[in-house]
Amino acid sequence: GENVEQHPSTLSVQEGDSAVIKCTYSDSASNYFPWYKQELGKGPQLIIDIRSNVGEKKDQRIAVTLNKTAKHFSLHITETQPEDSAVYFCAASKGSGYSTLTFGKGTMLLVSP
Amino acid sequence: ETGVTQTPRHLVMGMTNKKSLKCEQHLGHNAMYWYKQSAKKPLELMFVYSLEERVENNSVPSRFSPECPNSSHLFLHLHTLQPEDSALYLCASSRDSSYNSPLHFGNGTRLTVT
Numbered sequence: 001g002e003n004v005e006q007h008p009s010t011l012s013v014q015e016g017d018s019a020v021i022k023c024t025y026s027d028s029a030s031n032y033f034p035w036y037k038q039e040l041g042k043g044p045q046l047i048i049d050i051r052s053n054v055g056e057k058k059d060q061r062i063a064v065t066l067n068k069t070a071k072h073f074s075l076h077i078t079e080t081q082p083e084d085s086a087v088y089f090c091a092a093s094k095g096s097g098y099s100t101l102t103f104g105k106g107t108m109l110l111v112s113p
Numbered sequence: 114e115t116g117v118t119q120t121p122r123h124l125v126m127g128m129t130n131k132k133s134l135k136c137e138q139h140l141g142h143n144a145m146y147w148y149k150q151s152a153k154k155p156l157e158l159m160f161v162y163s164l165e166e167r168v169e170n171n172s173v174p175s176r177f178s179p180e181c182p183n184s185s186h187l188f189l190h191l192h193t194l195q196p197e198d199s200a201l202y203l204c205a206s207s208r209d210s211s212y213n214s215p216l217h218f219g220n221g222t223r224l225t226v227t
């Protein structure tokens with residue numbers, strides 16, 4: 001089955017810096033890659049996703065890049081703010097009858113003022 | 114407000130107890146899920162329901178029993194649990210059960226088995 005590795009497990013940055021979280025996946029058939037943000041005491045929330053026919057996608061301060069050949073994708077957050085502090089999860093899935101997302105273990109991002 | 118409400122938020126139960134977790138979604142979605150979230154581990158998919166029919170039972174022990182009476186409600190019935198079942202149980206819904214349909218999660222039930 002699919003295996004998703006996520007790095008780093010923790011990331012500390014100063015407010016205004018950029019943050020990058022990287023994930024690799026094992027199944028070359030995977031073609032959908034969402035990122036979820038989980039704040040303390042809450043469930044994960046989708047922040048951005050990318051499909052395998054696209055190499056990059058941006059939404060204001062966040063962007064995701066995908067390298068299908070290398071089987072890795074990354075989340076980029078620019079101009080970080082304290083409210084960006086949370087746990088971020090990457091995931092991967094492939095076309096099938098129903099959603100079978102495989103998640104990474106998560107990255108705890110801490111943005112210091 | 115996520116549109117997915119889980120109750121209770123916290124639950125402590127003994128290994129011989131029987132309890133149920135409840136999930137309700139107000140998004141008009143057709144698919145609902147149960148996930149288990151343990152520390153230092155990826156989210157684990159437990160069950161998937163599409164149009165009230167179970168389409169995935171991801172090798173979950175029989176001490177966990179799901180129920181989906183309609184497209185808005187999902188239950189997880191618990192009995193004879195083990196301490197290692199202590200975790201955050203997350204309910205999610207999506208427009209449909211297709212692989213790229215975004216998941217909307219509730220805030221979870223923190224379960225402690227003593």
